[in-house]
Structures are given as C-alpha cells and as structure tokens.
Amino acid sequence: xxxxxxxxxxxxxxxxxxxxxxxxxxxxAEVRLTERGLEIGFPGAPQALIWPYGALGTATPVAKNxxxxxxxxxxxxxASLFVSDxxxxxxxxxxxxxVTSRAYGWRSARPWVMAAAAVALAVxxxxxxxxxxxxxxxxxxxxxxxxxxxxxxLTSMVEGRKECTEPAGRAALDRLVGRLSDASGTKTRFxxxxxxxxxxxxxxxxxxxxxxxxxxxxxxxSPEEVAGVxxxxxxxxxxxxxxxxxxxxxxxxxxLELMTGGGGTLANVGLGLTQLSYTRAAEREADxxxxxxxxxxRISSSGLIDFFKRISEIERKSxxxxxxxxxxxxxxxxxxxxxxxxxxxxxxxxxxPQEWEALRAICGVGKLDLPTPVDPKAGEKKI
Ligand SMILES: [Zn+2]
Numbered sequence: 239x240x241x242x243x244x245x246x247x248x249x250x251x252x253x254x255x256x257x258x259x260x261x262x263x264x265x266x267a268e269v270r271l272t273e274r275g276l277e278i279g280f281p282g283a284p285q286a287l288i289w290p291y292g293a294l295g296t297a298t299p300v301a302k303n304x305x306x307x308x309x310x311x312x313x314x315x316x317a318s319l320f321v322s323d324x325x326x327x328x329x330x331x332x333x334x335x336x337v338t339s340r341a342y343g344w345r346s347a348r349p350w351v352m353a354a355a356a357v358a359l360a361v362x363x364x365x366x367x368x369x370x371x372x373x374x375x376x377x378x379x380x381x382x383x384x385x386x387x388x389x390x391x392l393t394s395m396v397e398g399r400k401e402c403t404e405p406a407g408r409a410a411l412d413r414l415v416g417r418l419s420d421a422s423g424t425k426t427r428f429x430x431x432x433x434x435x436x437x438x439x440x441x442x443x444x445x446x447x448x449x450x451x452x453x454x455x456x457x458x459x460s461p462e463e464v465a466g467v468x469x470x471x472x473x474x475x476x477x478x479x480x481x482x483x484x485x486x487x488x489x490x491x492x493x494l495e496l497m498t499g500g501g502g503t504l505a506n507v508g509l510g511l512t513q514l515s516y517t518r519a520a521e522r523e524a525d526x527x528x529x530x531x532x533x534x535x536r537i538s539s540s541g542l543i544d545f546f547k548r549i550s551e552i553e554r555k556s557x558x559x560x561x562x563x564x565x566x567x568x569x570x571x572x573x574x575x576x577x578x579x580x581x582x583x584x585x586x587x588x589x590x591p592q593e594w595e596a597l598r599a600i601c602g603v604g605k606l607d608l609p610t611p612v613d614p615k616a617g618e619k620k621i
Contacts (some may be wrong), residue, residue, distance in 0.1 A: 318487060325541025376484075389447075415427070419533040421530075441471070444481045541588070
C-alpha cells in the first residue's frame with residue numbers, strides 16, 4: 239500500500255514546467271504540496287507561487303493511475319503547471335478531489351468548464367494580441383516531430399473508442415482525402431480517421447492528422463458537407479493551429495522533451511486539445527484555407543455552407559447556457575455568409591452515390607441513426 243500523501247506531502251519536491259500562458263516559453267518549476275496549497279518555486283527566484291488546492295483545476299479529469307497532470311488555477315487564467323509524476327498526480331487527487339474523474343460530470347461541470355476556459359483563454363489571448371511566438375515556434379518543428387507529437391495526442395484523444403474502418407467506406411474517404419491533400423500542395427497527405435464517437439465534432443491534430451466523429455458523418459446530408467468539414471480542418475492543420483495550441487499550453491521545452499522520448503506524457507494535453515476552441519481569427523483562417531482547397535479540388539462549397547447552417551440550427555436548439563463561455567469563434571451563420579459571398583466555381587461531385595453510401599456505413603450499418611448529442615464533457619463544437 240502507498241502511504242497517505244497528506245502526511246508525506248511536505249517532504250517531496252517534484253519537477254514540473256510552468257507556463258504563464260502568454261509566451262511560448264515554459265520554465266522549470268519546483269513543485270511541493272504544502273499545507274497552504276501547491277507551491278511552485280523557480281530556481282533562483284526568491285518567491286514561490288502558492289495555488290490553494292480548492293481553486294485548482296486540470297485541463298481534463300485526472301484519472302486514477304494517470305502519469306501526468308496539466309494543472310490550472312482559477313485566479314490566474316492562462317497559467318498552467320505541467321507535472322509528469324505518478325506520485326504527484328496521486329497526491330493531487332487527494333488534495334484537490336475536484337480534479338478527479340469521479341468529480342467531473344453533470345453536477346460538477348462548472349469547475350471543469352472554468353479550467354478548460356482558462357486554457358482556451360490562454361490560447362485566445364495570444365492570437366488576439368497577434369503575438370504568436372508559439373506559432374512561430376510551431377513552424378520550426380520538423381515534420382517528424384509534429385507527426386510524433388500528433389500520434390501521441392491522437393492516441394489519447396481516441397482512447398477506448400473504436401475506429402471505424404469498414405473497407406468500402408474507408409476507400410471512399412481515402413479518395414476524397416487524397417483529392418483535398420493534392421489540392422493543398424503539401425508533400426504530406428493528410429491522415430483522417432473516423433472514430434465511433436457520438437460527439438458532433440472534428441479535430442485537427444498535429445502532423446496533418448484529422449479525427450472525424452461518427453456523428454459528423456451522421457449529421458452530414460451530402461458528401462460535399464463532409465468535404466467541407468475536412469477542408470476546414472485541413473485549413474487548421476496547414477496553419478499549424480493544433481501544434482501552436484500545444485506549444486502554448488505546455489511550452490516549447492516540454493514539447494521538445496516529449497519528442498525526444500517522453501513516454502505517455504501527452505495524455506492529458508491531448509485530451510485538452512479536444513476542449514479548447516480556436517479564436518475567431520483562427521477559424522477565419524481555417525475557413526479561408528478550406529475554401530481554397532475545395533476550389534482547387536473542384537468540390538462545391540455549398541456543402542460547407544449548408545453544414546454551417548445546420549450547425550447553427552443545432553446550436554440554437556441545444557441552447558448556449560454556460561457553454562457560451564467557449565463561444566470565441568464566429569457564429570456558424572456568419573461564417574456561412576462569408577463562405578457564400580465567394581463566387582461559385584466549376585465543381586464535380588465530391589463522391590459517387592455508391593461511395594457516399596459506403597462512407598455512411600463506415601462505422602457499420604445502422605450506426606448512424608442517433609440523436610444529436612449534447613455532451614457536457616465534450617466541450618465546444620469547434621467545427
Ligand atoms: Zn475550426
């Protein structure tokens with residue numbers, strides 16, 4: 239049996255990385271669990287930060303046996319502390335029970351929302367100020383590094399969920415992805431996975447990877463709509479938005495450490511990526527890149543426009559409530575208008591009717607007849 243952390247917490251100093259959320263840098267920090275709260279000391283600095291336990295949050299619930307935690311503090315939005323140490327995580331779960339998986343749920347959504355919002359704010363603040371050292375840094379990462387970070391993020395994101403791989407649907411999707419990848423002019427082809435996930439969302443992951451949920455395909459009324467979502471997410475990827483978000487959240491040094499052999503330490507950061515919403519500016523960039531891809535691939539933009547309209551209806555129906563916190567992106571309606579303002583181009587169908595039918599069945603027949611989800615743990619629709 240392990241000893242009770244509340245009696246031993248004084249004696250251990252953990253090493254972590256502290257980020258103020260404003261710059262691309264993170265600093266090495268010495269972390270102790272004291273009676274007053276989490277003490278974050280910096281080598282050579284006379285004073286340490288104290289974060290009381292009750293106001294701590296994490297980007298995502300900290301599961302039992304988790305090996306790392308990205309800790310946030312209610313009163314310093316944007317700041318975060320990343321510690322990769324099983325013992326630390328264990329002690330944190332005892333001192334700040336609100337960060338545990340069990341405490342997260344419908345009833346306690348609020349502190350979790352605050353923590354996720356803090357991360358989103360940190361990301362948003364940088365973009366809004368147009369100070370993007372993190373983005374510059376993200377652009378310097380070699381392709382292999384982005385791919386390896388992306389793989390870790392992706393693994394943690396889809397953990398425990400089945401990937402949809404029905405061969406005919408997969409082949410149809412591959413052809414569409416190939417068409418859009420060619421239009422991007424990058425040498426890497428985007429890798430797109432469909433995950434059996436009831437959440438309505440699509441994620442761009444570092445290293446030109448994209449996750450589509452089963453629900454995205456279920457809600458799409460035409461292959462052009464799926465193509466539109468894909469093109470938009472590729473736009474995020476081409477603009478290095480996911481890489482930038484990760485550099486900003488955990489700092490460059492931590493990213494470099496992870497690239498050079500860090501184990502599963504991106505687990506919680508990966509999950510965090512599914513929570514943050516991009517800024518309006520980032521969404522506009524992704525829209526612009528996405529529309530350019532569609533044009534070059536000769537796929538009609540009508541699908542993207544229709545999809546935005548449907549999303550805005552779903553948003554209206556499901557209500558905003560406290561999820562409005564995340565509403566930093568332009569309203570879907572506004573984006574549909576902006577997309578519709580571009581002159582139409584000559585287009586060919588995104589898929590044949592047979593391919594579309596196959597894609598609809600990529601998760602297995604009968605899997606798509608599900609109601610629109612409203613999942614508080616799922617965060618913002620960031621499409
Ligand atoms: Zn987006």
